[in-house]
Amino acid sequence: MEFKKHTAVTIQGWWSYQLPRALAYVVSDKGFAAFECSTGGGQQCVVSGTASPGVYYIVFVDAWAAQTVRVEADGPLVLADVSPQRVACALWRAGVLRGQRITYAFDWPSRPGAAVSQDIDEGSCGPPDLQEALAFAAVAGLNATEASLLTRPLGYNVTSVERRYGSAVFYLQPDLTYVVPLVLEVQWPNACRLFLVNPSNVSVAWSV
Numbered sequence: 290m291e292f293k294k295h296t297a298v299t300i301q302g303w304w305s306y307q308l309p310r311a312l313a314y315v316v317s318d319k320g321f322a323a324f325e326c327s328t329g330g331g332q333q334c335v336v337s338g339t340a341s342p343g344v345y346y347i348v349f350v351d352a353w354a355a356q357t358v359r360v361e362a363d364g365p366l367v368l369a370d371v372s373p374q375r376v377a378c379a380l381w382r383a384g385v386l387r388g389q390r391i392t393y394a395f396d397w398p399s400r401p402g403a404a405v406s407q408d409i410d411e412g413s414c415g416p417p418d419l420q421e422a423l424a425f426a427a428v429a430g431l432n433a434t435e436a437s438l439l440t441r442p443l444g445y446n447v448t449s450v451e452r453r454y455g456s457a458v459f460y461l462q463p464d465l466t467y468v469v470p471l472v473l474e475v476q477w478p479n480a481c482r483l484f485l486v487n488p489s490n491v492s493v494a495w496s497v
Contacts, residue, residue: 291344291369292362299337300326300347302358307332312354318344318375319456319470320382326358334358343454344369346376348385373407375466378414385409415465419443426450427457427469 302312312334315324323345326334349355360366373393380386392406407413414420419440426436426447436447436459445465451458455472 290347291367292340292342292364293367294342294364296340296342296362296364297337298324298340299335299361300324300358301333301335302326302354303333304328304353304357305332310334312350313358313360314346314348314350314380314383314385315340316346316348316379316383316385318346318371318379318454318458318468320379320468322383322385341454343456344371346371346379348376348380348391350386372464372466373405374413374464375468377407377409378467380409381411381413415445415461415467416443419445420467423457423459423467424469426459427471 298315300313300315304310304312307330309328309330311325311327313326314322317323317340323340324336324338326336328334347360349358373391377391380391386409388409390406390408392404422439422443423436425431426439431439431450433447433450436450440447440461445461445463447459447461449460451460455470457469457471459467459469461467
């Protein structure tokens, strides 16, 4: 989903056993877990908070969670047209469901009716050398033509670059999308706002 402004989000769900279980995650496109809805030792999970503007992925851990978890927000939930590869890369960076697989079978506007699976592993973010090249391109403010000079020797061509929400998003051929987080904003209700700046280290693990 794409939040165009600061958005209050609440997630709640249940399952039929009194055992610890994570039912759903909200993961930022920048590669950090914004929310985790976990039952602890009970049957219900409830979590809420404020998300800064950006693209977020609401991930249900299985078919049960997809049927029982509810997501509410005080703003519109706009569907973002992103590929499973881009989602899997964000989940890998956030440490969410690593080693598992996500499947898109619906609501992917650019490829309607296509069921596509993607493993949540390091390879979903592309080769390490490519990640380093794109990190430099993001920090240096390179456009698609200039960034392609760095990526072409690695077998990739940058078709476009999108800069917003404190990130640089590179679209490449062969089919790959890579997000370089430049600024991360974290807001606590009635507390403070924290900005984390990461100009080059693409393997950073955001934590507070």
